[in-house]
Amino acid sequence: MSKFWSPFVKDLVPYVPGEQPKLSRLVKLNTNENPYGPSPKAIAAMQAELSDSLRLYPDPNGERLKRAVAEHYGVRPEQVFVGNGSDEVLAHAFHGLFQHGKPLLFPDVTYSFYPVYCGLYGIEYEAIALDDNFQVDVADYARPNGGIVFPNPNAPTGCLLGLEAIERLLQANPDSVVLVDEAYIDFGGESAIALVDRYPNLLVSQTLSKSRSLAGLRVGLAVGHPDLIEALERIKNSFNSYPLDRIAIAGAAAAFEDREYFEQTCRQVIASREDLIASMQKLGFEVLPSAANFIFARHPQRDGRQLAEQLREQGVIVRHFKLPRVDQFLRITIGTPEQNQALLQAL
Numbered sequence: 001m002s003k004f005w006s007p008f009v010k011d012l013v014p015y016v017p018g019e020q021p022k023l024s025r026l027v028k029l030n031t032n033e034n035p036y037g038p039s040p041k042a043i044a045a046m047q048a049e050l051s052d053s054l055r056l057y058p059d060p061n062g063e064r065l066k067r068a069v070a071e072h073y074g075v076r077p078e079q080v081f082v083g084n085g086s087d088e089v090l091a092h093a094f095h096g097l098f099q100h101g102k103p104l105l106f107p108d109v110t111y112s113f114y115p116v117y118c119g120l121y122g123i124e125y126e127a128i129a130l131d132d133n134f135q136v137d138v139a140d141y142a143r144p145n146g147g148i149v150f151p152n153p154n155a156p157t158g159c160l161l162g163l164e165a166i167e168r169l170l171q172a173n174p175d176s177v178v179l180v181d182e183a184y185i186d187f188g189g190e191s192a193i194a195l196v197d198r199y200p201n202l203l204v205s206q207t208l209s210k211s212r213s214l215a216g217l218r219v220g221l222a223v224g225h226p227d228l229i230e231a232l233e234r235i236k237n238s239f240n241s242y243p244l245d246r247i248a249i250a251g252a253a254a255a256f257e258d259r260e261y262f263e264q265t266c267r268q269v270i271a272s273r274e275d276l277i278a279s280m281q282k283l284g285f286e287v288l289p290s291a292a293n294f295i296f297a298r299h300p301q302r303d304g305r306q307l308a309e310q311l312r313e314q315g316v317i318v319r320h321f322k323l324p325r326v327d328q329f330l331r332i333t334i335g336t337p338e339q340n341q342a343l344l345q346a347l
C-alpha cells in the first residue's frame, strides 16, 4: 500500500488466474485451454499480418471480425461487440449495464471474476445458492435485481442450463439485463444467441480462448440488441479505442471462418471428455455432468487439495478451489487422449 494510491485500490481483491508453469513437461490440465492448436487458416492469416502494415493502427471497430461472427451466428454486425478477451467484454458489461443501485445476481459457485468486477465498479451483488446437485434453479432468481449473470455451462461445475430455462429468466426479468457467459457453450450446449432477436434484455458473451484454441491471442465477443452493444462501445471508446490489434482481428476472423476445423476439434474434445468421465467413475470419482471442456470431480475417500498436490508431484496440474461447498472437487481440463491417460495413470 502507498499514499499515492487512489483510496479504493486499497480494498480491491483481484482475480487470481490459474498457474502458467515455466516447466513445459507438465501435463497442464488447469486452465481449460484447448489441447489442439488453433486452425491452420487462423495461423496463416496472422502470419500474413506480420508486415509493414503493423506501423498503422488497427481498425478500431474490428469490422472484419464482427462480420465473421455475424455470419457464423446469422445476426447483424451491429449486434456484435468484440474485445480483448471475454474478460474485458464482461468488464465493460458490468460497467455499462449493471450499475443500477440494485444487487446483481449470480450463482454462489461460479466464475470468480464476477465478484472481482463488482468490487472494481462498486456493484452490490447477491450470490444465489446452486441446488444440492449444483444446478441453477431459475426460480431462485425471482427477486429484485440490477442484472443477472452466469456462465452457461457454469464454471467450474460444467453443468448446462437449457434454453427454455434461460427464456423463463428473460421473461421474468424484462427490466434487467441477463448476461449469459458462454465461454464453454461449444462443447455441448446450444447458444442463447438464438434468442437475441426476441429478447432485448439478453447479452451473450463468448471467447476464442477455449473452443477456438486462441487463449494466447486474447479475443472475446458479445452478441445482443444494438442498444446493449452501443453501451459497450461507449465504454470501450472511453477506455481504449484499439483493444484488438491487427494480428488478433485477422486470426480471430479466420478462426470463425474455418467452421470445419472448429467443429472437428470440438468433437474430439467431447469424445475425450466422455472417455475420461467413464474412466474416472471406474476409479471411484463422482463426476458432475459436463457440457464443457473440463470436468468437476471428487473422490469420496480422498481430500481434494491433497489430490491436487499429489498430482502436481507427478507432473499433472489440475485446478483446486479453496472455496465453500466445492473444496473437495478437482476441476480438470480435457486434454489429448495421451494427456488424459497420464492423468489416470497418476491417479
Ligand SMILES: *Cc1c(COP(=O)(O)O)cnc(C)c1O
Pocket: 032, 084, 085, 086, 087, 088, 111, 151, 155, 181, 183, 206, 207, 208, 209, 215, 218, 219, 220
Ligand atoms: C475462460 C473464461 C472466460 C474468459 O475468457 P477470456 O476470453 O480468455 O478472457 C470468461 N468466462 C468464463 C466462465 C471462463 O471460464
